[in-house]
Amino acid sequence: MNMMSATECLLQMSDEHFELEDYQSGVPRWCTGCGDNAILAAVQRLCRDEGLRPEKTVFVSGIGCSSRFPHYMKTYGFHGIHGRALPVAEGVKMARPDLTVFVNTGDGDCCSIGAAHWIHAIRYNMNITVFLHDNQIYGLTKKQASPTSPIGTKSNTTPRGSYLEALNPLTVTLGVQNVSFVAQAVDWIPELLFDIVKAAYHHKGLSFVRIIQRCPEWLPKSLDPWLHDPQKVQLLNHENGLQLSAGLSRVYKNQLQHDPSDINRAREIASGHDTIPVGILYRNPAVPCYEDLRHSDKLRTPDLTRAGLNAELDKYTVWPQGAEQKVAQSDGARRYRMHTARN
Ligand code: SF4
Numbered sequence: 132m133n134m135m136s137a138t139e140c141l142l143q144m145s146d147e148h149f150e151l152e153d154y155q156s157g158v159p160r161w162c163t164g165c166g167d168n169a170i171l172a173a174v175q176r177l178c179r180d181e182g183l184r185p186e187k188t189v190f191v192s193g194i195g196c197s198s199r200f201p202h203y204m205k206t207y208g209f210h211g212i213h214g215r216a217l218p219v220a221e222g223v224k225m226a227r228p229d230l231t232v233f234v235n236t237g238d239g240d241c242c243s244i245g246a247a248h249w250i251h252a253i254r255y256n257m258n259i260t261v262f263l264h265d266n267q268i269y270g271l272t273k274k275q276a277s278p279t280s281p282i283g284t285k286s287n288t289t290p291r292g293s294y295l296e297a298l299n300p301l302t303v304t305l306g307v308q309n310v311s312f313v314a315q316a317v318d319w320i321p322e323l324l325f326d327i328v329k330a331a332y333h334h335k336g337l338s339f340v341r342i343i344q345r346c347p348e349w350l351p352k353s354l355d356p357w358l359h360d361p362q363k364v365q366l367l368n369h370e371n372g373l374q375l376s377a378g379l380s381r382v383y384k385n386q387l388q389h390d391p392s393d394i395n396r397a398r399e400i401a402s403g404h405d406t407i408p409v410g411i412l413y414r415n416p417a418v419p420c421y422e423d424l425r426h427s428d429k430l431r432t433p434d435l436t437r438a439g440l441n442a443e444l445d446k447y448t449v450w451p452q453g454a455e456q457k458v459a460q461s462d463g464a465r466r467y468r469m470h471t472a473r474n
């Protein structure tokens with residue numbers, strides 16, 4: 132029997148045990164009171180509790196305040212370009228399905244310049260956890276109206292107040308084919324924020340979590356009605372969703388039993404205006420992930436990969452005059468190389 136030495140045993144234990152410091156990197160440069168800090172704390176706790184190996188974890192972001200997120204995680208990270216966090220993350224997941232991939236994107240990043248990527252990422256349903264940090268404003272560029280800014284928001288681009296109703300990221304996401312997980316959290320209820328982040332991580336498929344976050348710098352009072360009146364926050368609970376602690380139930384009495392498998396009810400709840408629903412709106416683990424559809428074991432064998440590469444190269448081969456008759460079209464350049472080597 133292969134007995135492990137005490138030293139080996141200790142080494143293995145320390146290897147599998149993680150502390151918060153194993154994921155913390157740098158000092159966040161977000162403003163005091165910014166909701167991004169709460170999201171970072173919840174995600175670092177998730178990584179620690181789940182024992183996510185830093186070298187197997189990737190955070191991808193676009194541009195904006197929230198997109199500084201990868202800088203503060205001691206994991207792999209990619210601070211991308213505006214609106215392109217999702218396609219970058221999908222590329223990472225496609226090439227390395229063994230990695231745990233998270234996306235941090237803002238309301239401007241995801242719902243404006245990145246909107247096309249957002250829709251198609253939902254449809255592709257790759258196994259990625261997406262956090263939409265929705266502060267309802269462009270923060271990094273100093274206060275321009277974003278697609279989720281409430282109507283009437285005064286900003287540098289809308290000095291008389293914004294004219295349009297805000298886009299609702301939940302109803303948009305719930306309307307896309309192949310949607311498989313949609314939840315909403317708020318930064319000021321950390322217990323629930325963590326539970327939702329955890330449920331999103333455990334879902335196989337694209338988990339879309341809209342996190343309503345405070346921006347005390349540019350919209351200091353805009354969320355006060357919900358912050359100061361717990362009745363205006365509606366907690367969703369269900370045996371198939373989140374179970375609420377006694378402490379939360381004491382403060383937040385406005386609760387709704389909602390089965391997350393019911394997409395029509397999820398759309399109704401997401402469409403409400405007065406209260407902010409918090410919890411899991413929709414979950415369907417049966418939707419297939421794109422990387423699984425594409426990456427069967429058969430497709431990944433070295434021989435088949437080589438054959439595929441040869442077939443691709445064949446498309447660009449310039450044949451010497453008359454040579455094309457000497458090779459079968461199906462085998463292309465490889466056969467041609469063998470043929471020319473023999474002659
Ligand atoms: Fe946070 Fe707003 Fe400051 Fe950006 S500007 S770091 S969103 S508080």
Ligand code: MG
Pocket residue numbers: 195237238239264265266267268269270277
């Ligand atoms: Mg924003």
